Amino acid sequence: MRFTSTPRGARLARRLVSHRLDEWGHPYGSPLNETVTLIASELAANAVRHGHVPGRDFHVRLTETPEVVRLEVCDTRTERLPASRPPQDPANDESGRGLLLVEALADLWGVVPRNPGKGVWAEVRRSPATDG
Numbered sequence: 001m002r003f004t005s006t007p008r009g010a011r012l013a014r015r016l017v018s019h020r021l022d023e024w025g026h027p028y029g030s031p032l033n034e035t036v037t038l039i040a041s042e043l044a045a046n047a048v049r050h051g052h053v054p055g056r057d058f059h060v061r062l063t064e065t066p067e068v069v070r071l072e073v074c075d076t077r078t079e080r081l082p083a084s085r086p087p088q089d090p091a092n093d094e095s096g097r098g099l100l101l102v103e104a105l106a107d108l109w110g111v112v113p114r115n116p117g118k119g120v121w122a123e124v125r126r127s128p129a130t131d132g
Contacts (some may be wrong), residue, residue, distance in 0.1 A: 014041040039105055072122075
């Protein structure tokens with residue numbers, strides 16, 4: 001799915017991820033839907049805020065296997081790679097907590113180079129408790 005690198009694009013990405021999960025049998029309000037949607041919100045916001053290149057969009061890929069739901073958000077900014085481990089004490093920062101949330105919610109996450117740019121991905125394990 002492709003979105004404009006604007007706050008509106010980030011909101012639309014979040015809504016479409018939640019909708020797609022609902023279509024796949026993970027209803028709105030279920031733990032898995034809420035978790036993956038929150039991760040999508042954070043990664044899309046980061047793509048807009050830190051990965052924005054004028055005239056270029058960001059992309060969201062959502063896939064599901066019997067074991068995990070995987071979300072990847074790609075932008076075209078190559079020189080702004082997020083740290084694989086977010087800062088440990090952002091208590092005084094007014095922003096910068098998005099990757100802390102991703103790390104807390106995802107079972108795995110990371111960054112991969114793309115041409116052009118990068119992809120930030122997160123996986124959430126499926127289980128009876130999260131599937132809804």
